[in-house]
Amino acid sequence: MIPRVIPYGRQDIRDDDVAAVAAVLHSDWLTQGPAVPRFEEAVAARCGATHAVAVNSATSALHLACISLDLKSGDHLWTTPNTFVASANCGRYCGATVDFVDIDRDSLNLDPAALAAKLERADKAGKLPKVVVAVDFAGQSCDMTAIRALADRYGFRIIEDASHAIGGRYQGQPVGNGRHADITVFSFHPVKIITTGEGGMALCNDAALAERMARLRSHGIRRDAAIQAAEGSWYYEQSELGFNYRMTDMQAALGLSQLVRLDEYVAARHRLADRYDHLLAGLPLQTPWRDPHAESAWHLYVIRLEDSARRRAVFEHLRAAGIGVNVHYIPVHLQPDYRRLGFAPGDYPVAEDYYARAITLPLYPGLSDADQDRVVAELRTALA
Numbered sequence: 001m002i003p004r005v006i007p008y009g010r011q012d013i014r015d016d017d018v019a020a021v022a023a024v025l026h027s028d029w030l031t032q033g034p035a036v037p038r039f040e041e042a043v044a045a046r047c048g049a050t051h052a053v054a055v056n057s058a059t060s061a062l063h064l065a066c067i068s069l070d071l072k073s074g075d076h077l078w079t080t081p082n083t084f085v086a087s088a089n090c091g092r093y094c095g096a097t098v099d100f101v102d103i104d105r106d107s108l109n110l111d112p113a114a115l116a117a118k119l120e121r122a123d124k125a126g127k128l129p130k131v132v133v134a135v136d137f138a139g140q141s142c143d144m145t146a147i148r149a150l151a152d153r154y155g156f157r158i159i160e161d162a163s164h165a166i167g168g169r170y171q172g173q174p175v176g177n178g179r180h181a182d183i184t185v186f187s188f189h190p191v192k193i194i195t196t197g198e199g200g201m202a203l204c205n206d207a208a209l210a211e212r213m214a215r216l217r218s219h220g221i222r223r224d225a226a227i228q229a230a231e232g233s234w235y236y237e238q239s240e241l242g243f244n245y246r247m248t249d250m251q252a253a254l255g256l257s258q259l260v261r262l263d264e265y266v267a268a269r270h271r272l273a274d275r276y277d278h279l280l281a282g283l284p285l286q287t288p289w290r291d292p293h294a295e296s297a298w299h300l301y302v303i304r305l306e307d308s309a310r311r312r313a314v315f316e317h318l319r320a321a322g323i324g325v326n327v328h329y330i331p332v333h334l335q336p337d338y339r340r341l342g343f344a345p346g347d348y349p350v351a352e353d354y355y356a357r358a359i360t361l362p363l364y365p366g367l368s369d370a371d372q373d374r375v376v377a378e379l380r381t382a383l384a
Contacts (some may be wrong), residue, residue, distance in 0.1 A: 003322030006371050009191030009300075010364045012265070020257040024249045035249035039256050040201070046259065047166075047176030049184070049203040051210030054252060055217050058163045058187035058200030060245040062090035062133070064213040065183040065202050069157045071096050071131050078118070079133035079161075080110040081331035081351040087133050087161050088332045096130070098341075100333050102348040106289040108137050108302070111350070112146035119154050128154055134181070135161040138288065138328070139193070139269075139297030141170035144180035163187035166194065167266040168297035175297070178205040183213075188251075191364070193265055193297050194258035196251035217245040268365035269298035272372060276301055276361065279376045283383055286357075300328055301363040308356040310383070315359055317382035323375050326360045 024035055036054050044052040055061050071077060077091030081100045091098045101118055104111040115132070122128045132151070134142040144160065151158050160181035162168070168175040176184045186192075188199035202213055215222060220242025228235045273296075277287050286304040290296075305311050318325045331351045333343035345352065362375055 005322045005324050006362045006367070006375060007324040007364075008326045008360050008362045010366060011190040011195045012261075012365050014257075016260075017254055017257045020253040021250050024253045027249075029249050031246060031248040031250075033249040035252035035256065036247055039196075039247075039252035039259075042256055042259055043166075043176075043186070043201055044203060046262065047174045047184075047203060049176055049178050050205040051203065051207060053202045053210055053213040053217065054247040054255075055200050055202070055245040056247055056251075057198055057245075058161075058185050058189070059086040059090070060217070060243070061185040061200040061202040061213075062086055062159065062161065063093050063243075064216050064245065065159045065185060066090045066094045066096070066131060067216060068209045068212045069131055069159070069182065075130040076122075076127060077131045077133065078115075078129040079332075080135050080137070081333045081348045082108055082137055082329055082354065083135040083161065083332060084163075084329060085332050085335060087135050088338075090133070091131065098338075099129070100343075100348055100351075101132075102350045103137075103354065104143075105350055105354075107140060107143070107291060108289075108354060109140065109142040110134050110147070112143050112150065115147065116150055119150060123154060129156045131157050131159060133159045133161050135163075136165035136168065136175065136297075138300035138302055139164045139168050140288075140291060141165060141168055141175055141294040141296075144170055148180040157182045160184040163189075163192065163200075164299035165297045166192070167262045169295040171293055176203045178203060182206070183209060188255055188258075191299075193269075193299060194255060194262055196247065196255040196258075199247050199251045199255065215239065216242040218242060219244060265365045266297055269363060270295075272363055272367055273298045273301055275369070275372060276363075276376070279372070280379075283380065285383070298363060301361050302328060302358050303361060304354065304357040305359065305383075306357075308353075311357060311359065314379070314382040318359070318375075318378055321378045321381075323378050324362060327355070327358055328360050329355070331355050 040052040071094040073095030075096040077096045158181045165175045184203045188196040220240040223236045284306040
């Protein structure tokens with residue numbers, strides 16, 4: 001008998017969510033209606049940001065963020081190798097040269113010390129980055145104070161890729177408030193903290209950046225009263241080349257309904273993460289590091305095996321037992337497309353060592369204690 005699969009992540013959809021989407025389906029607006037601005041305003045208020053721009057994916061939000069910061073051919077974008085490929089690809093979409101900074105052994109986020117050393121070398125070579133994408137891996141905020149200090153010194157802009165981190169906090173403040181980053185990006189993919197099916201959002205405190213991202217998500221078109229005064233209310237202008245990156249009202253309605261439960265979801269993830277820490281004590285593995293200055297949103301719970309040579313066997317045992325483990329992430333610089341750009345194994349040894357040991361265990365608000373016990377029991381068997 002095939003065992004019931006426990007996925008590593010799963011959305012939580014309730015009757016209120018279905019009703020919210022159904023209300024839009026019965027309305028006059030399925031897209032470009034009132035639900036999207038309401039969702040933007042609610043997320044901005046929740047995070048303490050001034051502006052929010054909803055789009056069809058976090059990847060699109062990263063792309064628009066790069067364009068709005070005028071990243072272009074001849075510029076350099078740096079990010080972490082321990083991320084999904086979109087955090088790096090967004091720079092290449094703009095024609096920029098992408099490079100990486102190794103990770104901190106504890107937080108698994110971009111290492112500020114490694115960043116400082118690389119910036120010093122780049123400054124001497126005249127190749128400083130225009131943009132640094134700091135990724136809040138697994139829901140844990142980067143050391144944004146240190147990164148901001150380096151940005152002020154060397155003049156680069158910061159995109160905080162907080163795709164994993166809505167509901168998290170840094171130094172007592174919500175992730176996304178823009179105190180340290182020029183633009184913060186969230187993801188609403190089904191396995192994330194809240195979902196819109198697919199979807200993303202860019203938050204900032206700069207009206208000009210927000211206006212440009214909002215224009216670019218809709219083909220680069222302007223329809224404001226100032227340009228319609230001379231021609232008529234039908235008139236619009238494409239002021240620059242844009243994209244169709246719009247979020248629908250159906251997605252926004254789902255997001256608004258989910259946002260009400262954000263604190264509930266994060267609290268459930270915290271409880272399960274604490275429980276994993278207790279249940280896994282004494283096993284030959286490392287549980288996630290806890291930052292005393294931040295509260296993770298706990299998008300992922302990633303363990304590191306002491307013996308990297310056992311990772312594949314342990315992974316395959318868990319999968320065969322119906323435990324839907326995963327690995328986050330294959331270092332971006334090891335992807336074939338990036339190797340063709342000149343990257344190679346050994347370039348970022350901390351990220352590579354982490355990857356060789358990593359297994360992501362199931363973690364989502366609907367995970368029962370019994371299912372979590374089953375995950376741990378199978379892991380114990382695999383490690384015996």
